[in-house]
Amino acid sequence: MTDHDPTHIPVIGVDFVTHRFRSVTALRDFSCAIGPGVTGLLGPNGAGKTTLMRLLTGIYALQSGEIRIDGQSLTSPAGRDHAAAQVGYLPQTFGTYGNFTVREFVTYFSILHGVASSDLDTAVDEALRRVDLDGRAGDRMRSLSGGMVRRAGIAQAIAHRPRVLILDEPTAGLDPDQRYRLRETLRDLASETAVLISTHLAEDIAAFDDDVLVMQSGQLRFSGTVRELAALADRAETRENDMRSPVEKGYSVAQALPPMQRPLVAAAAA
Amino acid sequence: MSGPGIHDGAAWRRFLWLFLRSRFMLPVCAGIVAVVGLITLWAWGTTPVIADGPNAIDRAIVQRNLITGITAVAASALALTLRSPWPEMDDAAGPTVRRIRFVAFLIATILIAGIMAALGTRWDTPGAGAMLARGFLGWLGIALIGRQVLGEGRGWWIGFAWAGLAIVAGDTWRIHYPPWAWSAQDATSVLAWVVAIMAFVGGMAILARSAMGLHDQ
Numbered sequence: 001m002t003d004h005d006p007t008h009i010p011v012i013g014v015d016f017v018t019h020r021f022r023s024v025t026a027l028r029d030f031s032c033a034i035g036p037g038v039t040g041l042l043g044p045n046g047a048g049k050t051t052l053m054r055l056l057t058g059i060y061a062l063q064s065g066e067i068r069i070d071g072q073s074l075t076s077p078a079g080r081d082h083a084a085a086q087v088g089y090l091p092q093t094f095g096t097y098g099n100f101t102v103r104e105f106v107t108y109f110s111i112l113h114g115v116a117s118s119d120l121d122t123a124v125d126e127a128l129r130r131v132d133l134d135g136r137a138g139d140r141m142r143s144l145s146g147g148m149v150r151r152a153g154i155a156q157a158i159a160h161r162p163r164v165l166i167l168d169e170p171t172a173g174l175d176p177d178q179r180y181r182l183r184e185t186l187r188d189l190a191s192e193t194a195v196l197i198s199t200h201l202a203e204d205i206a207a208f209d210d211d212v213l214v215m216q217s218g219q220l221r222f223s224g225t226v227r228e229l230a231a232l233a234d235r236a237e238t239r240e241n242d243m244r245s246p247v248e249k250g251y252s253v254a255q256a257l258p259p260m261q262r263p264l265v266a267a268a269a270a
Numbered sequence: 271m272s273g274p275g276i277h278d279g280a281a282w283r284r285f286l287w288l289f290l291r292s293r294f295m296l297p298v299c300a301g302i303v304a305v306v307g308l309i310t311l312w313a314w315g316t317t318p319v320i321a322d323g324p325n326a327i328d329r330a331i332v333q334r335n336l337i338t339g340i341t342a343v344a345a346s347a348l349a350l351t352l353r354s355p356w357p358e359m360d361d362a363a364g365p366t367v368r369r370i371r372f373v374a375f376l377i378a379t380i381l382i383a384g385i386m387a388a389l390g391t392r393w394d395t396p397g398a399g400a401m402l403a404r405g406f407l408g409w410l411g412i413a414l415i416g417r418q419v420l421g422e423g424r425g426w427w428i429g430f431a432w433a434g435l436a437i438v439a440g441d442t443w444r445i446h447y448p449p450w451a452w453s454a455q456d457a458t459s460v461l462a463w464v465v466a467i468m469a470f471v472g473g474m475a476i477l478a479r480s481a482m483g484l485h486d487q
Contacts, residue, residue, distance in 0.1 A: 057362040081275075084364035091362075095355025097292045108288045112363035117280035156359065 010035050010068075011164055011194040012056060017065030019051055019218075026051040028218040029261065030065070034164075038190045040205030040226070041198040042251055043215035049198040050092065052215075053166050056196070058083040070163050085114055088157030088193075092168040096149065098142030102133055105141055106155045113160035127159035131185055147178030151185065158189060165195045171204050183207045206230075206247040214254040222254035229254060275366050289370060327445050333395040334447065334454040335437045341386070341405030341453060342433035346426035348378060349413035352477075353422050365481075372481035376474075383407055397457025405453035408466030409433065414473025 010033035019027040026048045043049050054060045055067060058080035067074045072082040096105065106124045115123050128134045131151040136144070144152065150170060157165055170186070171179045186195055187208065199205065205212055205226060212229050214222035222229060226247060233249035244252070276282050352371060354360055360367040383403045390399030409429045417425025436451035447454040455462040 054358070057358075058364075059358060059361040081364055084362065087362065089359065089362035091356075091358040094359055097355060100288075100292065104288055104291075107284065108292070109359060109363055111276055111281050111285040111288075112360075112366050114275055114277060114364075115281075117278050117284065120281065120284070153359075 011070060012196070013066075013068040014052070014056075015066045015068075017052075017055065017062065017067060019048075019055065019060065019063050026218050027055075029259075030215075030218065030220055031261075032213055032220055032223060034194060034196055034213075035211070036190075036194050038186060038195045038197060038208040038210040040208065040210070040212045041196060041215065042200065042202060042205055042212060042254075043198075044200055044255070047200075047215040048218040049200075049215055050168055051218075053089070053168050053196070053198055056083070056164070056166055057087050057089045085160070086163045088113075088160065088162035088165045090150075090153045090157045090165075090167045090170060092172060092198075094153060096141040096152075098140060100141050101138050102128065102141060102144070102152050102155075103137040105152055106159055109156035110159040113162075115160050123159045123161070124155075127155040130158065130189065131155045132181075145178075147174050147182065150174065150178075150182060154182075154185065154189075158193065162193060165189060165193045166198075167195065168198045169200070170197060171199065171201070179204075202248040202251040203245065206245060214251060214257075216255045219259035221257045221259060223260060275364060286370075289367075289374075330395055330445055331440050333398060334401075334445075335440050337390075337395075337398065337401050337405050338433050338436050338440075338451070338453045341402060342409045342429045344382060344386070345406050345409035346413050346429050348375070348382065348410060349417055349425050350423075351375075351378075352417070357422075368481045372477055375477065379407070379410060400457040401453070401455075404457070404463060404466045407470040408453060408462075409469075411466070411469030411471065411473035414476055415469065418476050 012032075012034040014030060014032045014034075017027050017030045018025065030048070030052065041049050041052070051060070055062060055074075056069070058074060061080070062075055069079075069083050070086050072086075073079045074083055100108070103124060106127055107120060110120060110123055110127075111117075125134065125137075128137050131154050133148065133151055133155060136148065141149065141152065154165075154167070154170070157167075167186070171182055174182060183204075186197065189195055190208075190210070197204065197208075209226050212222065212224060212226055213220060214229070222232075229250040230246035231250065232253040233246040235253045242249075276285055352375065354367075383406050386402035386406050387399040390397075390402040395401070412429045412432065413425045415425075416428040419425075420427060432450075433453065436447065436454055439451045440447055440454055449455075449461055452459070452462040452465040
């Protein structure tokens with residue numbers, strides 16, 4: 001679902017959010033709507049992607065504007081608690097306690113997200129199965145490869161069955177095979193959960209034939225499908241021996257588009 | 271599932287066990303640093319005793335240096351246990367971890383300060399117990415403020431540098447510690463108590479603010 005499809009109520013609605021860090025404005029009147037399936041959040045480093053994700057997860061308090069998750073506003077502490085229950089989050093980088101087993105790692109966060117003790121083992125088993133780590137549940141976190149640690153991170157984010165899964169640069173540092181397997185996992189998860197993936201690599205988004213938001217300088221520059229982004233490739237300046245894919249070319253064009261001031265968030269949420 | 275937070279006793283027990291286990295390695299590492307630091311301090315502090323004989327002034331210098339060293343190391347080690355490898359995931363899971371951590375930290379602080387005060391009564395420096403408890407609380411506050419200013423893993427730098435200078439000052443000026451070497455001052459020193467209490471209250475206020483989920487940004 002995209003902003004141009006007002007017939008669907010978005011899982012996430014962001015309205016005129018501005019967020020500043022002292023003199024730096026990370027988000028400027030940012031609005032968007034995110035629906036079921038995979039939504040790619042594309043933008044160069046410093047575009048405001050991580051700030052947006054931390055706002056969506058309740059890590060940062062809103063300074064201005066409004067965010068709704070599943071219809072619940074995050075402006076109040078209760079709303080931020082709601083976000084904690086409805087959102088699963090995997091940051092770009094995270095360390096682990098090496099002495100934790102994979103099962104303990106996932107259990108730790110499942111309890112924090114409110115999974116009752118009676119459901120805990122089932123929820124953890126299910127999450128590990130979905131990321132294909134059920135065979136490594138008893139292994140220490142320090143014994144896992146980078147791709148497995150990332151998948152364990154996804155397991156902790158989905159064990160409480162969130163409505164929204166937010167992943168910040170999930171493929172960073174992974175080899176091609178690990179990237180492929182991770183994308184397959186995400187595609188599978190997207191059948192039940194809205195998945196928001198932040199990346200600065202257009203190829204990550206091209207792997208999903210879903211929706212894309214392009215950010216630049218804290219503003220939304222494009223909102224549409226992967227195909228619509230690729231269609232912008234015709235407007236790209238082509239160079240000799242240009243090896244870029246249509247999506248990558250479209251991404252370049254989209255970054256230079258004027259800011260989108262008012263997608264159809266309110267209309268869709270009303 | 272009924273929202274973030276821990277909803278039943280069994281989940282609490284499992285979480286507390288995991289929480290304590292997750293922090294286990296940090297105190298062990300901090301303990302190793304503390305032991306090495308104490309041995310170094312002890313060797314450093316006993317040098318004048320060996321050179322000049324075990325007179326009262328030498329013993330007082332050794333004990334005051336030890337009070338400064340032990341309290342600065344112990345406080346910094348405790349502050350290091352606040353470090354989490356996944357702070358964003360803790361925060362995204364709601365305020366529970368910050369609150370549990372604050373309560374656990376407070377209990378540990380009271381216990382350690384109490385043990386130090388009790389141990390200090392065995393020393394022949396007057397008011398050594400009070401000096402130990404005061405030093406621990408003050409250095410803890412300084413470590414917490416340093417953690418806020420310099421970052422999670424670097425809060426102990428200020429305390430270590432400050433305490434190190436205070437120990438050097440004790441050896442250099444004999445028993446006449448300058449005012450900034452607050453943790454080596456007499457148990458009756460008003461200035462030392464003011465520094466310790468202000469630092470402790472300031473540091474704990476920062477931690478409490480974080481526990482209540484009041485983010486800076």
